[in-house]
Amino acid sequence: MTTNDFELRQPISIDDAPxxxxxxxxxxxxxxQLTALGGPHHNESGFxxxxxxxxxxxxxxxxLQREGTTQATTTF
Numbered sequence: 001m002t003t004n005d006f007e008l009r010q011p012i013s014i015d016d017a018p019x020x021x022x023x024x025x026x027x028x029x030x031x032x033q034l035t036a037l038g039g040p041h042h043n044e045s046g047f048x049x050x051x052x053x054x055x056x057x058x059x060x061x062x063x064l065q066r067e068g069t070t071q072a073t074t075t076f
Contacts, residue, residue: 012035012060014053023049025056 013035021030030047034056046058 022046025052
């Protein structure tokens with residue numbers, strides 16, 4: 001497991017972005033503020049437009065699903 005894998009497993013808080021915020025991924029107006037809870041980036045947040053925030057959450061869910069599938073198929 002790499003550091004980036006661990007960081008993607010941290011819970012996030014989804015809040016409204018402050019007015020005038022810009023999406024960190026695409027530069028469009030941001031509507032969500034995603035804040036890491038716990039781990040090395042606790043309380044660090046990013047601003048995302050609707051589409052990019054959905055893509056970010058899907059990426060996290062996908063990484064967790066892959067992890068669960070890998071653990072379920074591993075035999076000891």
